[in-house]
Amino acid sequence: MVHILGVQLPEQRLTKKAFTLFYGIGQHTAARLCARFQIHDRSRIRDLTNNQITQIAAFLSSPSTAPTTPTFRLAPPSFRPPVVAPALQEPSKRQKEGLKKDPLKDLRIESELRREIRENIAHHRMIGSYVGRRHAMNLPVRGQRTKSNSSTARKLNKIERRG
């Protein structure tokens, strides 16, 4: 069992599936995380090296402050590799401008995400909106029927919502 940020990841689980055990990480974010750290699809948690686990833990503890994804130069067909590896080069200004926004920069997981959700509900309550009133009354927020079938809302919709 590997522990990252308080979440236990089982050894035999596929890494891509194991990442979804974090609150706030679904299948697509997990796939992006695996690509970010060059983890192949069939990798299991037991195959991860200590270095990779450290990198993942460091990234997930604060995704917004993590270093940007490296832009690797890729060899054209006519490329002949040199004898000695060159130092990693920074991407050119043009390359940097062309880069798409990294969706993992805005990643929030676990306690940060739960806090954000509670803050959003508290904001609605504070401004006295319809959404806030519905949360306070434990009723559906998005216009669903209440004559029947509102059991999930009655269970989960609260001001101090668990998650």
Add this chain to the structure above:
Amino acid sequence: MVKKSHGPPEQIGDMRNRSAKNFVSLTEPDAQESISTTSVGSIMTFKEPTGSFHAFGLPRSLLLEFRLLSKPCSVVRETTLKAMNALDSAKNGTSRDSRIVLTGDSGSGKSFLLLQAVDYALQSGWIVLYIPRAISLLDSSTSYQYDPRTQTYQQPPASQQLLKRFLSVNNTTLQSMKITQSINIGRLSNFQVGTPLTQLIDAGIKEPYISCDVLSATLEQLEHQTNHPVLLAIDDFQALYCTSQYRDPDYNRIRSYHLSVPRLLLEYAGGLKSYTKGAVLGAISSTNTNFQAPLELREALQLTGKEVISPYESRSSELVQYMHGLRPFQVPAKLSVPESLGLFGIWSRHLALHTSNDIYFIITPALTSLPHLLGPNDELFHSKYTEASANARQFVRGLLGTIET
């Protein structure tokens, strides 16, 4: 030749004799006979020097068939003899001049033909590197890591596995070989000229982080030697030209020529590197829909006859560079009658057909409409041959479909 039956038999004994008469006797495979002297339609067991199929592995469909058979065997076809001749003529030429790709309809026998060619090459003293499932190099099933020196993504476990397989099959041939050109790759500069080649390969097998460099260095060392021709045989050849399922840190799919092992194979397939004596033999497969032959490859192999191609279709110039000089080798879509009789013989001999030579129930006229119950006979053969439209895979599936539970 197969004789036609004339109406239902009246007695059990007659039926037994009739099925014995109608069943064509096939030449027994002679253990010492080589493929080149065997006639078309006869069964040939694979010689499999040093258990090469166990070492290299097999394509999935062939593996399943060989599990059903008691011994791996195949039918010698006319195309088999043509392929043997092509290999014989390629023996003394560079691999740049002999880059052949087996093309043909689905189920026509391309993978089997490639396997026969590999077996023949191994028996004839070639050094063979056979990759039965090129898709496994591109489907994100093994680890990968960017290397700033080669500017590609290295695949250490895949290279390690290839080296292990290569050494295990070609051990006796490689024992006598030594490094003839100095290796100028950082971690491998310890290997001087005159070191045995097997020592280099062993180092790559033991230490995964240098296995990619060792694999490319080993294949480079074999380029200049002329004692043994080198055969690079690749099944699922079209996968080398597809985009892989690996992703880079920006979540873009990685091209095949940016992965170390497929790039190495593409360089030999495209003629950018070549062996002084050798050949590159590939077989296209259409089984896996995630790795279909791209437009550039279909055009290079002249497979776009009936297709309507939009003039706005883009073609990758990098991929086209890896396709110059590929020669298509068309495998006939239909089996001839002697060839299919050979296949029929393989499966009935191995008792895969749930039919019986001994009939323990009364023959009635109604049973004649169920030829599979009356033993391996010409009605069964012709019905299965016609149902399959002489396609090899469909024919074997039809024979296996005689199993009744």
